[in-house]
Amino acid sequence: MATSWVNSAERIGSDLHLELTGPGGRRAALIRALREAVRSGRLAPGTRLPPYRSLAADLDIARNTVADAYAELVAEGWLTARQGSGTRVAERAEPLRPAARLPRKAPARAHGPRHDLTQGTPDTSSFPRTAWLTSYRRALQQAPNEVFGPGDPAGRPELREALTEYLARARGVRTEPGRIVICSGFAHALRLLFGGGVLRGPLAVEAYGLGFHREVLAAAGVRTVPLPLDEHGARVDRLGRERAVLLTPAHQFPTGGPLHPARRAAVIDWARVRGGLVLEDDYDGEFRYDRKPVGAVQGLDPEHVIHIGSVSKSLSPAVRLGWMVLPERYVDAVLAVKGDREAWASVLDQLSLADFVVSGAYDRHVRRMRQRYRGRRDRLVAALAEHAPLIEATGIAAGLHAVLRLPPGTEASTVKAAAWQGIALDGLAAFRHPDTDTAAGDGLVVGYATPSDHAYGPALEALCRALPP
Ligand SMILES: Cc1ncc(COP(=O)(O)O)c(C=O)c1O
Known part of the structure; x- marks a missing residue:
């Protein structure tokens, strides 16, 4: 409880039993003494401390020394200072433990390998800072006011239109803006599709893949069934009763080959005959160095493939923008999982990316x-x-x-x-x-x-x- 300083103004110094001892001069000693008084509970939360001049006189030290000590303790969170109500012991004077001391995994590369x-x-040194800033500025200047309200869970139409054109041209994807839903990357797409109950397992996956994605699926209660790999990619002839299959057809992750054309055709046949679905993880489709372009499997049958991409490899995983190109029958279900308004992908970043794509900056960056x-x-x-x-x-x-x-x-x-x-x-x-x-x-x-x-x-x-x- 707060106690009024006014009544105890003459006693505070001795009541507090502040002993200015130890190394570092009077200021440091006062800080230590006050901190200890708060920590031990002798000064309760809300207690008003004496004005500088009174405490300085009481302890026979300079006013500035007291002012400095108070300022330091305010900065540390032990005290609060407010115009008109003086300096008080903070309501929650026990400083929070720094997050670094909580048990958590050490940052992967803090003192990591050379x-x-x-x-x-x-x-990361090649992020196109200037071009991105240009797009961001232009997007912000041209944005209608409604942009600053709640976002459409499907994503900004500008971005979905830009992606429709870009994905057709660069990846052979056949779609239209109404079938694209913006998300914050591939992992988010998995969470929406499986965590949100749009799709259910069991899900066939390639025998080698990203463990993190398997974890996301397991957390959503999805059993994954590994498909063997050979020199032509995933053995899609081994698909059985699974409802869907997750593939990296352009560049098997991590072993590296493209899915053989016969297997691409075979997996589409499987999906058509069994009513199955192909999830296409097109994580680095833009980066091919030989002369044989490998287009998206989605182009073979847009009604049986969910094509998923993001800017994590092409621009940066920090941007957190991705897209799902959906068969029409899944659009409403995915939007229902996303909710009434966009809660993940920054609308301003979406507009920047739309400008970045339409202005040709994205193509230039990918080429570079x-x-x-x-x-x-x-x-x-x-x-x-x-x-x-x-x-x-x-x-x-x-x-x-x-x-x-x-x-x-x-x-x-x-x-x-x-x-x-x-x-x-x-x-x-x-x-x-x-x-x-x-x-x-x-x-x-x-x-x-x-x-x-x-x-x-x-x-x-x-x-x-x-x-x-
Ligand atoms: C196999 C694979 N899929 C997808 C992604 C993209 O993940 P996200 O869009 O969640 O950053 C990555 C990493 O960039 C990846 O290695």
């Missing part, structure tokens, strides 16, 4: 990054040819990572050897579905987008030192 060759992140990643890939292949000629790199026609094939039984020791060289990366085993019999062999999944230019050469040298002879 060379980050894990897959997953694009080149394609060249850059191709250069990275070529340097990796050249380093292997020179220093580890027996190690083959596969899955290199596309994407931001390669798989280095290792002699049988050497994957775990090579991952360890890489760690000794200060390299973070994963072996293929890290991506394997726990229930699969398929063994994709021993290999390293090497992400080549992340290191900065000056760090990439040393990272490759360290990698080559870690590889078996």
Whole structure:
């Protein structure tokens, strides 16, 4: 309870038993003493402290010293200062434990390895800051006032129109804006579709894939059934009673090949005959380095494929924007799960991305990054040819990572050897579905987008030192 300072003005110094002792001078001693008085409960929450001049006189110290000590304790959260009501002990004077002390996983790369060759992140130094800012500014200037109200859960029409044109041109997707629903990325799409009950398991998945996505599905109560992989991609001929299948047809993640054309046709046949659904994860479809474009499976049959993409690889995973291209019969159900208003994907970012696409900045960025990643890939292949000629790199026609094939039984020791060289990366085993019999062999999944230019050469040298002879 607050006690009035007015009544106890003459007694506070001695009542508080403030002993200004210890190192660091009078100011530090006063701060320590007051903090201790609050912590011990001698000064209860709400208690009004004496004015500077009174406490200074009482303790025989300078007024400024008291003022400084109060200011410091206000900044730390022990005291509050308000015009007209003086300085008081904060209602919640026990400072909150800093979040860093709560038990939580250490940030993955806080004091991490010197060379980050894990897959997953694009080149963060190449985010098109200026072009994005131009699009953001233009979008903001042109936005009608209603943009600043609640957002449409389908996403801004400007973005859905821009994506309709872009995905048709760049990925062979056949759609129209009414069948696109904006989300905050691929993982969010999975949560909406399965967590929201639009789709149900069991879901067939590739025997190797991102564990995080399997976790998202498991959390939604979905049983995943692994499909074996071979040199032509997922064995879709093994599809059985599953209701849907999740594939990475343009660039199998992580092993790297495209789904063979016959398998693309076969999976569509399965969906038509069995009433099944193909979920197409088109995570890095823009980044192909050979001359054979691999379009989206969705283009073969828009009524049996949900095509899902995001800007996480092409721009940055920090933007958190993605899209679902849906068969018409799923649109209302997905919108119902999203609710009355947009709650995930920033409407202003959506408008920026729409401008970014329509103005051609997105194409320019993708072209520039394609060249850059191709250069990275070529340097990796050249380093292997020179220093580890027996190690083959596969899955290199596309994407931001390669798989280095290792002699049988050497994957775990090579991952360890890489760690000794200060390299973070994963072996293929890290991506394997726990229930699969398929063994994709021993290999390293090497992400080549992340290191900065000056760090990439040393990272490759360290990698080559870690590889078996
Ligand atoms: C296999 C795969 N799918 C999808 C994504 C995209 O995920 P999100 O859009 O949730 O960032 C990634 C990572 O960028 C990925 O590696």
